[in-house]
Amino acid sequence: MRAAETAAEPVTEPDPALPEPARGAAEPAGAPHPLPDPGVLAERLLPWFDAHNRTELPWRRPGTTAWGVLVSEVMSQQTQVARVAPVWEAWMARWPAPADLADAPTADVLRAWGRMGYPRRALRLQECARIVATEHGGVVPSDPAELERLPGIGVYTAAAVAVFHYGGRHAVVDTNVRRVVARLGGRSDAGNATSKADLAAAESLLPGDAPTAARVSVALMELGALVCTARKPECGACPVSDVCGFSGQEVPAGPSRKRQRYKGTNRHVRGEIMALLRNADEPVERARIDAVWPDARMLDEAVSQLIAEGLIGTDESGRFELPSQ
Template identity: 90%
Template sequence: MGGMLAADTDQALPSPADLSGRLLPWFDAHHRTELPWRRPGTTAWGVLVSEVMSQQTQVARAAPVWEAWMARWPTPADLAAAPTADVLREWGRMGYPRRALRLQECARIVATEHGGVVPADPAELEKLPGIGVYTAAAVAVFHYGRRHAVVDTNVRRVVARLGGQSDAGTATTKADLAAAESLLPEDAPTAARVSVALMELGALVCKARAPECGTCPVSGLCGFSGQEVPAGPSRKRQKYKGTNRHVRGEVMALLRDAEGPVERARIDAVWPDRRMLDEAVAQLITEGLIGTDEAGRFELPSR
């Protein structure tokens, strides 16, 4: 599309009817039933928690944390009332602990401003901290059955390949959302199932590095079917070892595992570069991920 010459690999996307006809029977037969948040009776809050935990963390790692988390704090009010230190410890080693902080803020807002009821409207959900375009759509569609495009990295890749490209761009664009929306049938419950199924297809079959076109239910509709995935990273990757994030991770790990407040000398032992350490500690305090007691020792925030 667009004014420039289209790549010769571009291909029209399938019609909603054609896609649904292939995709939904496949989903019914092959989707993962073991994901705990897919159990009947999971609340809207439970779905929201599962989506936040799954942001940039593999669902297999999020699942056991979700189980313990929901058993301990079943409702937004429960999480809102918890000490933040407990929340960060339960989050464990899932990474990006700011997500845990924002999830608790989310719980406080839902509990106090929404009467404990998770909004069903994507625009309303997006106002909550840590809830972006993807997560808002996921809650609205997966729990409330709305007809709305749900575009994560899996769906971007599936839609790109259906259109003949080897992979999607670096970020979700309006065009991505429009393309995904164009694949949805009119009927909302069916559209919601198509959205789930597109994600599942990306996770199980249309995988980033090794797509299994031979067993793909929509290979007959796909412009990329059977082609080789180009070698090398699909986009620029960030370093971790030796970076600020690494330092932050070490400090957080120390405080998570500590019994009580920690002396600065023990913090100093986790990283040799004093400048980097000072910077990381200052950031963590500013962001509310760690705090200090009256004696100047460090600890996870009590509230």
């Protein structure tokens, strides 16, 4: 359900657990402008959202299951939506329920993941599927605290599933929402990492009834993706500009953000090894592994990491392959 993703490289670890934010919190510390009343915000934001909601995203289609939402969120962790959409559709057609993925050969799961980056996410999804199938009767939990107990599920993903599928009243805070909330409070930027104050501020903007609050949560994400963008916010097209503390102001020129390098890195080596094994019809001799990268030290390091993480293994003859289970 994420509104926008920008990075195409493998993802960092999911967000660490944070306690539930206190309800009724005011604005972020030091904000010069009070955050708008939740009812006023909803009155302005929801009609705009109804007109601009990007329903072409496959996981926003009516009938998408909680499992489908969870899969979309894990896949969308720092992977562009355009890359996620076709993989998600193929994945859900093949493994529409947790039990289906739980029983699948792990090698097939990694092949289906393809080149989306950070393939440990695929392993964690399969671990999630097994736990949901065996401990929750195949039903994805609706409680964020219960969701956070699943492998690889952090605060954001847990809240997203609870809100986007189950319609709960919880703060769903990604980069877009943090930026919108910061600007409503008069600041140009929210900083680098999600804090308890961010969660509390976002929750303070939610109406009291859960169904409306859930729609506001999605609408805030969409507003940040389409209108209240990082560098060039379109205040003239913003439905909440009259209650925004930053409306009409220019975004200060900050330091240019360097694109994270991929070529020539450890991640690059790992990706080449994984690609070789995904496309192999049988276990691969070490000589073929050695041929994918000229630096023996980097290659040995990458192979050791992939084995330790359970992403590759060896057969009785010492040849390399994807894990069978």
